[in-house]
Amino acid sequence: MDEQARPVSKAENAAYSGFVEELPGEFRVSTSAYRGEKVFQDEIERIFHRTWIYLCHESEIRKPGDYKSTLLGLQPVIVSRDQSGNVTAVLNACTHRGATLCRDEHGSGRTLVCPYHGWSFRPSGELVGIPGAERYAPEFNKADKNLVKVPRVASYGGLVFGSFNPDVESLEAFLGPAKLHIDHWVKRRADGEYRLATAHKYAFSGNWKFQSENVYDGYHPGFVHRSAFHTIKKFSGSFENRFYGAIRPGGFTRGYPQGHGTLEAGAPLESGGVDPDAKKNYEDRLIALHGEQEAKEILNNCQFLIFPNLAIFDFNVRVIQPISHDRTEVYSYPVLIDGADESINSNRMLDAQTRVGSAGILSADDIDIFAGNQSALQALGSQWVTLSRGIGLETELEAGGRAGEYSDETPQRAFWRKWKQEMASESNAKGDSK
C-alpha cells in the first residue's frame, strides 16, 4: 500500500502529536481525532494499512480450500488455506478488469471464478484459467495476473492477522504482553476446539474509536446500562449474576505500551444455564491441564482489545470495522467449543443473544451513546475529551504498561498513546511536501 499512500508532511505529523496531550493530572484528546474524513483516511493509511489487523479465526478456514472474504482496513481481501495448509491473503479484486471476485463471505473450493468474464483463480491467488485464451497474444504476461498478495500474514492462538506493511514487526512483538490474555482465552477451550459461529452484525453512526474505547470501559456500565440491569433483576436465576455495577470491587484494568488493554473482574463471569455436572467436569479438566492457579486465572472474566479494532470477550470475538469517520460496523462472533458439553455451548450462545450481540441488552445501549457522542462532538467549542481517571493511582506492570482500578481510564490512555505514536510517526513523513 505504500506506493498509494498520500505524501505526508512533517508539519502534519506534528499536528497529530498535538491531538493527544498529557498534562499534570490530565490526559486529553482533541475532539478532531473523532471527526472528519482527513483524519479518518490518515488512520487507514498509518494504522490500518501499516500495523497488524485481525482477519479471521482459523476455524473459519479449517480445511484446505476454505476461504473467507473480509476487509483489511478498507481493502477487500480473501483469506484462505491452501492445499499445503498455509494461510494466505490476497486482494479481492480481479486482475482482468477489477471485478469483486468473491462475493460470498465464506466458501470452499479449488478455484474462484470471476463473475464478470470467468477468469479463474486459486483462493490463494494464482490465475489458473482464462476463457478464450487463444485471443491473447503470445507475449501477454499471465504470470503477473495473479491476485495481489497481502505481504504479511501470521496467526497467534488461532487468530489470523494480516498487514500491508512488508516491514511490520513480528506479530508476537506487536502483541507483546497481550499474548498472556490470548493464551488464557485459548486455554478456556480445555480439550475442545474453538469454532466461531455466524456473526451478529450491527452498525452505528459514529466513529470506530468510540467502540474500541468502550471495550474496557468499567466506568460506564452502572450508568449506561442501569435500565438494563433493572430489567435483569426482574428475571430470576440464570441471568442475574452476569451483570454488575460501575465500580466493581476487585476488578482492574491494564494498558500496555503496544496499545492493547484489558478490563478484568478478578472473578469468573458467572453464568447460569450450564449443567452443574458439566461445569464441574469442565473446571476439573482445566485444573488437570493447567493447575489450580492458572485454571483460576483462565476462568476469570477478562475482556481485552488488541489495538486498534479487535475485541476478545470471554465468549465472543468482536471486530470493529471502520467504514467512514462517522460510520462503523461491528461483527460479533459467538465462540463455541467443539467437543464441549452442549449446555456450555448453549450458554455461550445465550451470552451472545442476551448481552453482547446485536439484540443484546448491552450493545443497544452502547451504540446509542456512540451515535450521541458523534453528534455532540460537532458542537463548536468542544475541543477536548478527558481520559484522566486513575492518573497517579496506577501501578507499573512488570511486563510494561500500567494497571488501574476497574473504572480507571488506564487502557484508553494506552490506546491513545499508541494512536499518537502511529499517526505522528516520523516514518510516515515523506518530507515537507506541503
Ligand code: FES
Ligand atoms: Fe474478472 Fe473480467 S473482471 S474476468
Ligand code: FE
Ligand atoms: Fe457497555
